[in-house]
Amino acid sequence: MKNGPLFLFGLFLSVVITWSGVVLGSHLQLGGLAPFYDETESQAYPQRPLGTAARGQLVYADLGCAACHTQQVRRPDFGSDQARGWGERQSVARDYIFQARPQIGASRFGPDLANLGARKPAAPTADALYELLYAGSPTHPAYPFLFASDRVVGERSAHALKLSGAKAPPANREVVATERAQTLVAYLLNLNTGYDYPESRPLPAPAKPAAKEEAKK
């Protein structure tokens, strides 16, 4: 390593090679991924998120929700993702193509949210999400700064929270979801990996040799 320029060139080359291999390689493989057009439904999937939901993703990202929540369902034989009702199928790259900044996350201190809006038997309602965000729970922090407490003037706001018990505000006041809270909840309820792409179906189990022979006969 006496030759300075050659040494620096070698260092540079090794970074270029791994960058090309890992980042460019996967970009070439996945960057051109197009929506899947379902001819029987005359509809392409995934669908582009609504404007409010797309803005909600920014709120999700800037609050760092990904510190505790993932958005990736693994295949049925890998972990309990399906058994927990997080999704009928594994997440695939095509699910994320319209997301400006996918929040796939790396920690599950809270549940996975990839398919929150299409959970079976029932997805959470917007009211339940607002209440969780406003009041928190023993395991979830409260985000009261996403809400405004207003005096009721005339009619109640359409975005006022339906709170009861100790959390309820005094009779002449109401807790109203701010725009950030509204977009965040719209985003969460828009999270939906319900459509089954060809590549998301589990591979069929390899046929057993005995079955093959029978088929030949």
Place this chain on the structure above:
Amino acid sequence: MTTLPTHAAPAEVTVIDTHARWPLLILLTAAIKWLILSGMLALISAIQLHSPAFLSDCAWLTHGRMAALSETAFVYGWAANAGLAIALWILGRLGGHPLRALNWVVVGTIFWNLGIAAGMVGIATGDMTSFALLQLPRYVQPLLVFAYAAIAISGVLAWSGRRRAVAYASQWYAVAALFLFPWLITAAQSVLLWTPVRGVVQAIGAGWYAQGVLALWLFPLALAAAYYVIPKVTGRALPSYEAAPLGFWTLIVVGTWTGGRQLVGGPVPAWIPTIAVVGGALLLFHFVICAINLQPVFTGRGTALRFFRFGLVAYVLAGVLALLTSFRGVALHTQFTFVDAALNQVSLYGAVSMMFFGAITYLVPRLTGRAWASPALLAGHAALVKLGVLISVGALVVAGLTQGGLLLDAKVTFPEIFDQVSVALLINTAAQFVLLGANLLLLVNFARTACVCGEPVPAAAPDLFRQPATVEAPAS
């Protein structure tokens, strides 16, 4: 540098050290301040894990932002400033000339730290990028590239203008870290922030960058310190030194291929996690060679050497654990749990920071021309910081394995998992508290040592200078 061995301690401090004194002390001061700040933020973030309501009703202080802030302050505040100071000092000494372009270092340091501070405010007000280890908002990132280059140029000049044609292992590692980081962060920010790639390719790119930060930047900086200080302190040549180039190039060439190891089972092509396993296995060559080269660390005595001993064990452990958790069967139990956080703690705190502490212990007396102001504070910091890392890693591993086991059982709900791991997380909080206290001791000691370094060296040769001041070259 073939000066005759001398026993008079102050003679070990040459014009190379005195010339670089103020620029490097500024870097170190910034580093230790960020370390304290990141410790406070990590403490808040740790408390929020077992008491979610803690400080969460202010948007600035939500857990997601706290976690991003403490990570950013730690990596870009503490590790970057400290690592740069160490690398420049080593390159200056091994180069044999006083460092050049030191005014660029000062300007770069000012802008780097202003950039980090602006970025931290950006994260707190909601501009975080949500990519691990790259949370700084994009508007400060170009500034950081130029500031870093301004600091690094002095090191590269010291290396290219070195007195001896031969370069030593610590020079390779230091130059690699100085030279590669600007390319690394430029490549990452261009595909993640300026012209974002589509969908999950972002996650792959972010994984590549996060691994690059370790393998091409922080690990080389830590190893540069280890390859320099260990032979100097023990006075022994490194065994099997001829294998060191292989170890070096393995890390540089293979290191970043393991970026996809956290994506096993995720919505990415299967070759991404697979190549991470292959890369992780190849990297074992690097860890084995480092362990063999640096094994004299187990023979000598002294605070600096004990830091390096802890750091080397943690370093090899980090490599082995990273490989283990990238296997599918193990990932089933550890993926998405606190085991990941424990692994981060092992590599960033256990390996990199411990080696930095070792290097700082060794270099500050030589840079200032004075022994550490308080040996008791030095010993206290060393003991507490090791204790803190051990407890925090242990607690996070226990929490992670418990969590991993319970996650696999679909009947166990999340509040139940929360109850099961909260004791371990409470212990982690205690460990963060210990770490913060330990680093406050370092700050006090450093301030007391650095603030009086204009005064003449005390007559009694201090204990910390007793290491052999033999020739620098053959041993490193």
